[in-house]
Amino acid sequence: MEKKSTENYIYGKNPIYECLLKNPKRINKIFIQNGVFFDNRLKKIYNLACENKINIQKTSFKKFDDIFEHDLNLQGVVASVSPVEYTNIEDFLKTEKDGYKKIVILDGISDPHNFGAIIRTAAAAGFDAVMISNHRSVSVTPLVEKISSGAVNHIPIIKTSSLSASIDLLKKNDFWVIATQMEAKQNYYEIDYTDMNFAVVMGSEGSGISKTILNKADFTIKLESNFESLNVSAAAAVILYEALRQIRIKSPL
Amino acid sequence: MEKKSTENYIYGKNPIYECLLKNPKRINKIFIQNGVFFDNRLKKIYNLACENKINIQKTSFKKFDDIFEHDLNLQGVVASVSPVEYTNIEDFLKTEKDGYKKIVILDGISDPHNFGAIIRTAAAAGFDAVMISNHRSVSVTPLVEKISSGAVNHIPIIKTSSLSASIDLLKKNDFWVIATQMEAKQNYYEIDYTDMNFAVVMGSEGSGISKTILNKADFTIKLESNFESLNVSAAAAVILYEALRQIRIKSPL
Structure with a gap:
């Protein structure tokens, strides 16, 4: 069960930024960690999410402890997404x-x-x-x-x-x-x-x-x-x- | 302390095999996990260790749980070594x-x-x-x-x-x-x-x-x-x- 649920999340600034840029429809919701520093990349993510009317939630990242392994570097941002669509x-x-x-x-x-x-x-x-x-x-x-x-x-x-x-x-x-x-x-x-x-x-x-x-x-x-x-x-x-x-x-x- | 002690171990078949081949003097002792399958690579490690008169110990790998992270794939073989010697x-x-x-x-x-x-x-x-x-x-x-x-x-x-x-x-x-x-x-x-x-x-x-x-x-x-x-x-x-x-x-x- 645990493994399946991770299929619906992506994490890290680059993957989420690129997804917002090229494939915003994949994203259901973006979670930003409480207290994280808003660097340029994160600001761009925030703005792109607003432009695409994607829900942003500030939250403690404790909820992700069960889903991701602790040592993964989430970079303060996680998105709930639909899976990548494969081509045939x-x-x-x-x-x-x-x-x-x-x-x-x-x-x-x-x-x-x-x-x-x-x-x-x-x-x-x-x-x-x-x-x-x-x-x-x-x-x-x-x-x-x-x-x-x-x-x-x-x-x-x-x-x-x-x-x-x-x-x-x-x-x-x-x-x-x-x-x-x-x-x-x-x-x-x-x-x-x-x-x-x-x-x-x-x-x-x-x-x-x-x-x-x-x-x-x-x-x-x-x-x-x-x-x-x-x-x-x-x-x-x-x-x-x-x-x-x-x-x-x-x-x- | 924990971090320092890992500096003296290497793990995995290739790193240990290559070290035995090129730099056997770095190796103090080789630990092989109880019950691990002896594939060709592991047999070669065993033979090279014998040739170089390096002590081999079969052991439960529980002792390494504190040293390595659990999700590392040790491939059933760990060696206690002196660090890589840098060149100037x-x-x-x-x-x-x-x-x-x-x-x-x-x-x-x-x-x-x-x-x-x-x-x-x-x-x-x-x-x-x-x-x-x-x-x-x-x-x-x-x-x-x-x-x-x-x-x-x-x-x-x-x-x-x-x-x-x-x-x-x-x-x-x-x-x-x-x-x-x-x-x-x-x-x-x-x-x-x-x-x-x-x-x-x-x-x-x-x-x-x-x-x-x-x-x-x-x-x-x-x-x-x-x-x-x-x-x-x-x-x-x-x-x-x-x-x-x-x-x-x-x-x-």
Whole structure:
């Protein structure tokens, strides 16, 4: 029960600010801790909430002790929200875009820190979506929203019951699939990312990308590492920004 | 008192394995949780400990409840260790190396997750050291060791009482200083990293790099971001791997 109820709260200044900016309809009510210092970020939250006619309640945060773990830094602000709305693959493919689309697919990544970090990086690098599977991955929990710094409101999260079927659909729709794999022959920077719709697939650090999905890949790429493998969110940052670098060199901002 | 005592323990399979491999003398004793499953990693730890004549004790992990927070995942193995030995800048400059040296300098980064992640990425990208300041940054705590996945045993951590003075010393020793700054004109990929000793300076997400240090920089570089700024450890991964990419294109492995 306890776990379920946390699904309806987000916390921290950035996640709530970004949600107010991009997705105010998700927010039912905002709780501000008694006596908290109103810095610029909190003032902006307050004003945006007023503009959107969202109820603000000043309160002792003791009520949240049972819901959140004590050591979480709530930063004096909590919002009661409806969950992030996931996109489905068919709707994503229908959205129009000038130029090529690029997405990230997460296969079996269960750590909320990595998931949140990759969402934030994908939004920063201008990617069009992050795709996860229904059963092998995590959902967008409050911790994921916090780690993503609210980026979950900026970039669509595609949830699918079958990564494999969705990848087939992407391929039918002119997407190229790029899988990261330690044993790959090509380096991640030896691919031309500028001339295609593409999906970069990242696997979990423990078990990598599943075989079924690897078999569907048009390219496999690797990253050099002098010490174990890179952390998966660091690897994602390197690859996504290499794609963006190539795109910018071809067509500067 | 409680906090001090945790400084002498590290936990988790990777940090302990890497410490045994590279720095076994740091380890006084290894504690293995009663009834824990001996997977390959734990077997390797056991064997390496025996080879190095390190005392292993099977025990209930209740004794660690007061030392570690309950929600930490100790993975069934804890080691009592002497702290990581920091390097000083003079000794680092004396070490000989074929080719150019490259280091990362952290100015005011206090989050242990970011610090640990950057150490891991720097080791993976083949950097020669990570430099931190005595007073504005974090130390290598057990959490940092865990997040770094044990990379603290692979790459020297230079600790200095004055980042500013140490940067002067680096410059006198033929290092070029590259500072990351949102307002910079050059993109991070527009610099040639292949032809010099260099230090990449990363600032905290809140306040960036201090002015004194910015004034000493030979280059300032930026990263494009479509959503706020990148997380600092993601930004570090992008820059460090761009340097490595350029180096590999010039001299492949």
